[in-house]
Structures are given as structure tokens and as C-alpha cells.
Amino acid sequence: MKQSARILFSTLSLAASAFALSTSMSLAQTPDTCVTGVDMATLGPKGIVGQGPHGEKAASPDELKLTDDEAAKVKAGKFKVGISMQTVNLDWSQLQVQGISETLAKYGVTVTGVASAEYQVDKQIADIENTIQQHPDGIISIPVDFTATAPTYKKVGEAGIKLVFMDSIPVGLSSPKDFASMISADSQGNGQIAAQILASCMPKGGTIGLVNFGVDYFSTNERTKGVGEWMKKNRPDIVLKQVDFTDPSKVSQISGDFLTGNPDVKGLFAVWDQPALDTLSSMRAQGIDIPITTVDLGLQSAIEIAKGGPLKATGSQRPYDQGVAEALAMMKALIGQPTPAWVGVQSLPVVQSNVLESFKTVFHKDPPAELVDACNSAKPKCN
Amino acid sequence: MTDIQSPAKAAAAQPGGRSALQHLLQGERPYMLYVAFAVMLIVFSLASPWFLSIDNFLNIGRQTTLVSIIAVGMTFVIISRQIDLSVASTLALSGMSASLAMAFVANNWVVGAAAGLGTGALIGLLNGVLTTRLEIPSFLVTLGTLSGARGLALMVTNTKPVIITNEYYFAIFGEGSVLGIPAPILWTLGVTIAGILLLHYSVYGRRVYAAGGNPTAALYSGVHIKQVTTLAFVLTGTLAGLASLILSARSHAARPDVVQGMELDVIASVILGGCSLFGGRGFVLGTLLGSLIIGTLNNGLVLLGVSSSLQLVIKGAIIVAAVAFTRR
Numbered sequence: 153m154k155q156s157a158r159i160l161f162s163t164l165s166l167a168a169s170a171f172a173l174s175t176s177m178s179l180a181q182t183p184d185t186c187v188t189g190v191d192m193a194t195l196g197p198k199g200i201v202g203q204g205p206h207g208e209k210a211a212s213p214d215e216l217k218l219t220d221d222e223a224a225k226v227k228a229g230k231f232k233v234g235i236s237m238q239t240v241n242l243d244w245s246q247l248q249v250q251g252i253s254e255t256l257a258k259y260g261v262t263v264t265g266v267a268s269a270e271y272q273v274d275k276q277i278a279d280i281e282n283t284i285q286q287h288p289d290g291i292i293s294i295p296v297d298f299t300a301t302a303p304t305y306k307k308v309g310e311a312g313i314k315l316v317f318m319d320s321i322p323v324g325l326s327s328p329k330d331f332a333s334m335i336s337a338d339s340q341g342n343g344q345i346a347a348q349i350l351a352s353c354m355p356k357g358g359t360i361g362l363v364n365f366g367v368d369y370f371s372t373n374e375r376t377k378g379v380g381e382w383m384k385k386n387r388p389d390i391v392l393k394q395v396d397f398t399d400p401s402k403v404s405q406i407s408g409d410f411l412t413g414n415p416d417v418k419g420l421f422a423v424w425d426q427p428a429l430d431t432l433s434s435m436r437a438q439g440i441d442i443p444i445t446t447v448d449l450g451l452q453s454a455i456e457i458a459k460g461g462p463l464k465a466t467g468s469q470r471p472y473d474q475g476v477a478e479a480l481a482m483m484k485a486l487i488g489q490p491t492p493a494w495v496g497v498q499s500l501p502v503v504q505s506n507v508l509e510s511f512k513t514v515f516h517k518d519p520p521a522e523l524v525d526a527c528n529s530a531k532p533k534c535n
Numbered sequence: 536m537t538d539i540q541s542p543a544k545a546a547a548a549q550p551g552g553r554s555a556l557q558h559l560l561q562g563e564r565p566y567m568l569y570v571a572f573a574v575m576l577i578v579f580s581l582a583s584p585w586f587l588s589i590d591n592f593l594n595i596g597r598q599t600t601l602v603s604i605i606a607v608g609m610t611f612v613i614i615s616r617q618i619d620l621s622v623a624s625t626l627a628l629s630g631m632s633a634s635l636a637m638a639f640v641a642n643n644w645v646v647g648a649a650a651g652l653g654t655g656a657l658i659g660l661l662n663g664v665l666t667t668r669l670e671i672p673s674f675l676v677t678l679g680t681l682s683g684a685r686g687l688a689l690m691v692t693n694t695k696p697v698i699i700t701n702e703y704y705f706a707i708f709g710e711g712s713v714l715g716i717p718a719p720i721l722w723t724l725g726v727t728i729a730g731i732l733l734l735h736y737s738v739y740g741r742r743v744y745a746a747g748g749n750p751t752a753a754l755y756s757g758v759h760i761k762q763v764t765t766l767a768f769v770l771t772g773t774l775a776g777l778a779s780l781i782l783s784a785r786s787h788a789a790r791p792d793v794v795q796g797m798e799l800d801v802i803a804s805v806i807l808g809g810c811s812l813f814g815g816r817g818f819v820l821g822t823l824l825g826s827l828i829i830g831t832l833n834n835g836l837v838l839l840g841v842s843s844s845l846q847l848v849i850k851g852a853i854i855v856a857a858v859a860f861t862r863r
Contacts, residue, residue, distance in 0.1 A: 241694040241792065366843045398843045401794055402833075404786075405598045409837035412594055413585045433786045436710060437597050437717065438590065452696055452788050522698045 182418075182443055186353035187464050187503055195348060196467065200496035202340030202374050210338070211492030213473065216480035218259075225487045226259045233263055233482060234283035236276060236293035240268040243450055244471045245294075247515065248318060251475020252292055252482075259483060264288050273300045280304050290314040290482045298322045298370075306330055314485040316478050320370045327493035332485035334494050335477045337469035339371040339447070341499040343378020345467030346421050346445040349503065350379075351387045353443040353464060354419050359391040361417040363407050363427050366396030372423050375447050375467075379421050393417060403427040408434030420444040425453040425466060432456065432463060449502055449514050451523060458507045458527040458534045468500040472516045504534050568809065568821065571857050572828050579835035586838055593717060599830030600719040601626070601778040602797065603823055606804040607730035608771030610822045613805050614734075615764050616747040616814030617673040619662060622775045623797040624684035627790075629654040630779035631688050634697035634789035637704070644704040651783075652776040658684055659772020663765030673768075681798070688791035696790040699783055709784025719781050723823075726774060730819040743767060748815030804829055807857055828857065 183189075200210035218226065233256060237245050245268075253263050264286050269276035276296045283291055284307060291308055295301045295317065302322035308315045308331075315331040325331055350360060362379060365372040376394075383390050395410040397403050403422075407430065411417060419442055422428035428446035435441070441462055446453065449468040456463040474497045484491045502510040508527055511519040519527075527534040580587040605622050612619045633651030640646050662680055666673040699705075711718045734740040745753035746760045753760055783789040808825030810817030832853060836846045 241689060243695075246694075395837070395840075396843045398847075399796075401796070405833055406837050406843075408594050408598065409834050412588075412591050413583060413838040413840070415585075429786065429788075437719075437785065438594070450696075452698060455698060522700070 182353045183355055186443060187349055189352045190349055190503075192501065192503070192506065195501045196345040196499055197338070197341040200338045200341060200498060201344060201378070202338050202496065208494040210494055210496030213335075213477040213480070213495055213497055215492055216477055216484060216495065218480060218483060222484070222487060222489065223259060226261065226483045229261075229289070229486060231261045231289040231483075231486050232286075233261055233290040233292060234286060234288040235263060235266045236279045236283060236291060237266060237268050238271055238276070238294050238296045240266060243515075244448070244469070247471035248294075248475040248478070250516070251472040252479045253475075255476045255479035256483070261479075261483065261486075269296050271296055273297050276301055277304045280308065284308060284311050284313065288313060289486055290316065292316045292318070292478050292482055294318040295320055295322045314482060316482045316485065318474065318478060328490070333478075333481035333491040335474055335481060336371065336494070336496060337471075337474060338496045338499050339374035340378035340381075341496075342447040342467030342469065343375040343421075344382045345499055345501045346375075346447055346465065347379040347382035348386075349465040349501070350419050350421055350443060350445040351383065351390065354387070354390055357389045357391070358418045359393060359414070359416045360419045360421060361407075361410060361414060362392060362394040363403065363410070363420060363422040363431055364394050364396050365400075365423045365427075366398045375423055376421075391416075397427070400426065400430075403430040404434045407431040408438060411435065411438065411440055418442050422446045424448045425450050428463060428466075429453060429456065432461075435462060449510065451520065454502070454507055454511050454519070454523050455526045457502060457504055458523060458530055460504050460530045460533055465501065465503045468502050468510060468514050470497055470500055470514055472514070473497055504530065506535060508535060568807070568824055568828070568857065572824060572831070575828065575831055575835065579831070579838070583835065583838040586835060591834070591838075593720065595827065595830050595834045596720040596723065597717055598834065599826050600723050600781055601794065602800045602804055602829070603723045603826040604726045604778045604781070605771065605775050605797075606801045606808075606822045606826050607726050607819055608767070608774040609801050609805045610730065610808070610810055610817050610819055611734065611743055611767040612673075612771050613802075613810045613812065614747045614814060614817045615743050615760075615767050616750070617666060617764060617767065618677065618802070618812075619659075619673065619768060619771050620677040620798050621658065621662060621680035621684055622771060622801055623794045624681045624688065625655050625658045625772055625775040626779045626782065626797070627688040627793050628658065628684045628779075629776040630783045630789035630793065631691050631697060631791055633776075633780055634699050634783055635691065637699060637701055638697055642701055644701050644707055647699075647701065647704055648708075648780055651780045652773055655772040655774070655776025655779065656769050657772070658775075659769040660765065662772065663768035666768070667761035667764050685791075685795075692791065694791060696788045698788050700787075704780075705784050705787065707784070708780040719785070722777065722781060726777070727819060727823050730822075734819050739763070739766070744815060746814075800826075800829060803854055807854060829854070 235249060239245055249266055256263060267279035269279055273296050291313055302324050305322050305325055317331055317334040319336045321334050362376055364376045393414055395406060397406045420431060422431050422444060425446050425448040428444050429452055443464045444462050445465045447467045449466050453466060477495055477497060481491050500510060500513060508519050511523060585591060609619060629651040632654040633647040636650035637647040658680060662677050665671055665676045708718060713721060742758045742763045745758050746763045750760055804826035805822050807828060808821030832850055
């Protein structure tokens with residue numbers, strides 16, 4: 153008896169996962185104003201809205217321009233600079249390194265090497281210690297974490313080497329004592345762009361889901377904060393629900409489950425482009441078509457925006473331009489000029505109507521054939 | 536293929552005189568697994584109004600596809616007293632091969648599928664040959680291929696994803712459905728049924744049990760342990776290739792950095808499903824159930840809105856508890 157019950161149950165449980173009716177298509181009621189109702193000319197913040205990790209006010213990259221006199225001094229200095237990255241496996245990091253290297257090369261500064269920590273604290277500590285051994289004049293680096301790497305970064309200043317940070321500052325370091333400048337994207341501004349476009353696609357009183365990175369990280373926190381604050385101020389009628397992920401490889405599962413458990417969600421914000429694409433693939437599987445916006449631009453997200461599918465827009469960083477600003481700040485520091493503690497690089501709104509041009513701006517090269525084809529098949533809306 | 540006299544272990548797993556269904560659900564089976572699964576279904580159904588629905592079960596089915604498919608192959612590997620840590624990297628590299636073949640050879644789904652499955656099979660062959668011919672423990676061999684295959688996947692396009700545009704490929708592996716059942720779930724069912732037939736109803740399956748249960752006895756009864764083991768690795772690699780086709784079809788692109796660490800989910804499913812890490816014991820349906828338990832757990836915890844950090848703690852505790860209860 154027990155045995156047959158077991159057999160029956162196992163068979164049923166297997167059948168439950170295999171048996172299916174047709175999936176319901178939940179086509180969202182998006183208003184006609186979606187994206188088109190946003191005036192691109194006034195979209196996004198005019199300056200930098202966010203503040204630095206220590207509440208600093210942002211300086212503009214324009215403040216870092218070198219005078220002819222300064223440029224001559226840099227060229228005469230024959231300086232050497234090392235770079236320590238969290239990884240070199242991202243477009244973002246490759247563009248940063250490209251921006252830094254090309255700018256430094258213009259002024260005769262040599263890059264001694266690019267170390268990649270692969271997100272590991274111990275490897276980054278070793279990388280920086282090894283770079284110090286090469287006696288460069290400066291180091292440009294993005295910290296993998298904020299606490300464990302701090303003592304090692306302090307050693308950089310103590311060794312008389314100039315230090316410029318990307319994106320965040322380890323705990324307990326202050327400018328100008330320990331480092332010259334920190335250059336980052338305006339993450340909050342990026343979040344605002346994503347919020348503004350998403351809001352244009354939402355009916356009154358609708359619910360938005362935020363697919364947020366559950367790890368305490370300055371730039372991603374700022375993005376989600378930017379969305380929340382903009383909504384509270386400009387669209388208080390919109391309800392916000394949030395789901396967190398800590399492992400980026402699990403986003404597809406988590407966002408799919410979140411949508412199942414919250415069928416009232418009619419718009420989504422994902423904290424960067426890959427989670428947005430993973431969310432998109434789980435939406436496709438469930439036959440859900442609701443607008444998504446995000447931050448950051450990659451080739452695949454550009455193609456999705458060009459096609460005019462659910463991915464409506466992104467507030468993009470400009471990693472190449474950020475690299476240029478980092479190089480300029482480093483050179484100013486090398487010749488003993490004062491540099492702003494925090495420099496914010498302005499956000500770039502990317503939608504279907506400007507995706508090709510935006511791709512050029514961000515990547516500093518012509519859009520690849522796949523993107524041009526996707527855009528051509530969605531003419532005239534795509535440009 | 537000549538039939539062999541199975542050694543005692545294999546015979547124990549093959550009790551005669553029962554119906555096929557009884558045979559699948561009996562023998563050296565962790566009955567607690569079914570109880571655990573049932574309890575979980577009941578708890579989640581009561582706790583979340585969204586859990587008990589066809590759509591949500593399809594969700595779970597889709598989400599567990601990759602792990603389930605590879606875990607079927609891993610069942611063969613673990614029963615034959617080996618382990619394969621390279622499956623997630625194999626999946627990444629196979630996906631890159633499939634997408635690159637469609638981009639540069641011919642934009643045809645058959646070409647992509649052949650390249651993906653072929654790459655998986657090749658890595659499996661490499662694992663098998665290194666393990667059996669050089670007699671290096673498979674833990675170390677596959678730790679090496681885990682790193683090597685991931686590195687190659689990242690190298691081929693200098694870490695860039697490859698976009699896929701073939702609609703047939705999307706339909707067959709990712710987004711199509713038959714009678715409302717999504718393609719990934721159909722693939723999972725197909726692989727599971729094939730795995731059951733191969734492991735429990737074929738000469739090869741008996742040899743796998745023999746090789747893992749008592750290698751010395753198996754050797755004396757004329758089982759080519761090296762061939763049997765190598766084939767288990769090839770099977771697992773090929774299934775990782777199939778999983779790569781499903782993942783890349785779903786995301787319309789192949790990325791070199793996907794599913795890092797998934798080998799642990801695969802191994803957990805197999806062990807949870809009643810396989811012994813010391814070889815000689817295990818069954819395909821248990822593996823599928825193990826994978827579904829982990830998938831259901833992931834799904835239910837999100838539906839309940841449990842914080843992501845607490846989810847990890849609960850998941851770990853439940854896996855350990857389930858294995859502890861199912862050990863005889």
C-alpha cells in the first residue's frame with residue numbers, strides 16, 4: 153500500500169513538472185507615451201547628480217584639461233604608470249584601459265603593465281605590491297573591495313607613488329594625502345535616466361520591479377537609489393517592488409520567479425545590462441512583454457534596444473571618456489598640480505532613436521554589422 | 536557487445552521480478568527524497584499563492600533544465616567512481632563553438648548544434664582519456680579542464696559574447712513548445728528517458744555499475760573499465776554541449792563567462808538523488824528529482840521574498856539535511 157502510494161506520488165510529481173497547458177501571454181498595457189513621450193533634449197541630469205562616497209561634490213572632467221605648459225612638463229618627465237583592474241574581461245574595463253593608455257601615450261607617459269585581479273582581493277593586493285616594486289611614478293586602479301585592500305593602497309602613497317582611483321575609494325583613504333583623484337560615472341544620474349524613460353511607459357499607479365544587486369557596492373547602490381528618488385519626486389503614484397540577487401549567474405531564475413510571484417509588476421529596472429538581458433530571456437520564456445530599462449551599454453543590449461523590443465533604454469556610462477579623465481588626473485598629479493577629490497563623468501541616455509550614435513560615443517568605434525542590421529530592420533524608429 | 540555477469544553490487548541494483556515502474560522506484564533508493572520533495576511542495580503551496588500553478592511548474596522546469604540534463608551524464612560518471620568538475624566550463628566553450636560556427640561557417644541550426652555537441656564530446660573524451668590512460672585522478676584532470684576550457688572560451692573572442700540570429704535554433708533549443716511544453720523541458724524529459732534506458736536497461740549501464748561498484752571483480756569478469764569510464768565522460772561532455780545550445784538559444788547569444796560554479800549544483804543534484812560518491816550506486820530518476828528539489832527550493836524561496844543571503848543559508852541546510860536523512 154505504502155509502496156503504491158510512493159509510486160503514485162513520484163509519478164505525479166514528475167508529471168506535474170512535465171504537464172502543461174499553453175502559457176498565458178501577459179501583454180502589458182503600455183501607454184503610447186512610452187519612450188516617445190520623453191523629450192530627449194531634456195532627458196537626464198544636466199550635470200552630475202550623485203555625490204562621492206564621502207559626500208564630495210563632483211567636479212567636471214573639463215577641470216582636468218592640461219595647459220600647454222603642463223603638457224610640456226609631463227612630456228619632459230618621462231613618467232611611468234601602472235594599472236590594476238578588477239578584471240579585464242569586460243568591455244567596460246577594456247575601454248577604461250584603452251582610454252587611459254591612448255591618453256597617456258599622447259603625452260609620452262609609459263604604461264608599465266595592466267594587472268587583472270579577477271575580483272579576488274588577495275590577487276589585487278599582490279598585483280599592487282608587485283607594481284610598487286616596479287617603482288612607477290603613478291598607479292591607476294579600481295579597488296576590488298573597500299576594506300581589505302585599503303592598507304595596500306596606503307602603501308602606494310607612502311612609497312611616493314601617485315594614486316588615481318576608478319569608481320570607489322577604499323575605507324580610510326583621503327585626498328590629497330593618500331590619493332590624487334577618484335573618477336567615476338554618475339551612477340545616480342544613470343539611474344535617473346532609466347527611471348525617467350521607464351516612467352513614460354507606465355500607466356498611472358502601476359508597479360515597477362527593481363532587479364537589484366544585493367551586495368553593498370557603491371555604484372550599483374547609487375543606481376537603484378537614483379531610480380527610487382526620481383520616482384518618489386516625479387511619479388509618486390508608481391509602486392516600487394524590489395528583488396535582490398547576489399550571484400549574477402542566477403538572475404534569470406530569480407527575476408522569472410519574481411515576475412511569477414508579482415504579476416502586478418508592469419515595468420522593470422535592472423541594475424546593469426547583463427541582468428537586464430537575463431531578465432529578458434526569462435520574460436521571453438514566460439511570454440511576458442513589459443518594458444525594461446537599465447544602466448550600461450554592451451553590444452547585445454544595444455541590439456535589443458535597436459530592435460525595439462522590451463528593453464527600452466539604458467543610462468550608459470562612458471568608460472573610454474572616464475579612462476581619459478583618469479589619465480589626465482594622473483598627469484596633473486605627477487607634475488604636482490592640485491586635482492579634484494572626485495570627478496564625475498556625465499551619463500548618456502541611449503534609446504532606439506539614438507542607439508547607433510550612442511554606441512559610437514561609448515565604444516569609440518563604428519557599430520558592428522549585427523547592430524547596424526538590427527537597426528536597419530527597425531527603421532525609421534531606429535537610428 | 537557481449538553480456539556480462541554483473542557483480543553483486545550491480546545485481547543488487549537490478550532486482551529481478553518487478554515491474555518496470557516498481558524497478559525505477561525501488562532498490563537502493565532514498566525514500567526520504569520523495570517525502571522531502573512532497574513536504575517542500577506542500578509548504579510552498581501553503582506559503583505562496585503563486586507557487587501551485589502550471590506556469591510556475593514550467594518556470595521550475597525551465598530553470599532546472601541545464602542542471603538536470605548535465606546531471607544525467609554526471610550520474611554515469613559518479614556511479615563509475617569518478618567526478619567531472621569541468622561541466623560548467625565545457626558548457627561555456629561548447630556554446631561559444633556553436634555560436635561561432637553559425638557566425639562563420641553557416642548560419643544553420645544543424646551546424647551550430649553539431650559544433651556545440653562535438654566540442655562537449657571532445658572535452659569529455661579528453662577527460663576520459665587523461666583519467667584512464669594516464670591514471671590521474673579525475674578530480675585533478677577535470678579541475679584542469681575546468682580551468683583550461685573556461686580560459687579557451689574567454690580567449691576565442693577576447694571575452695566578447697557572440698550574438699546568435701538563427702530563428703530555427705531559438706525555436707528548437709530555447710523558445711519553441713509542443714502542446715504547450717517548452718522545448719527545454721522536452722529536451723530534459725528526452726535526456727532523462729534516454730538516461731534511464733541506458734543506465735538501467737542496457738549492457739553498458741550494467742558495466743557502469745560494475746566498474747564503480749567493484750572494479751576488481753568487474754575487471755575479472757571482462758569489463759573494459761577504461762572504455763566504460765571514458766564513455767561516461769564523453770556522455771557528460773556531450774550533454775553539457777546540449778545544455779549550452781539550450782542556454783544560448785534562450786539568451787540569443789553565447790557568453791564565455793556563463794554558469795560559473797554550476798558544476799556544484801550538478802554534483803549536489805546527483806548526490807541528493809541517491810548516488811554514492813564512492814561509486815556503484817545511483818539512479819537517473821533520483822538525479823532528476825534531486826535537481827528538481829534544488830530548483831523548487833530556489834524558486835519557492837524567491838516567491839516567498841526571502842532575502843538572497845538567507846536563501847543561501849536555507850538552501851545549504853536543506854541539502855545537508857536531505858543527504859543526512861537519505862543515507863542508509
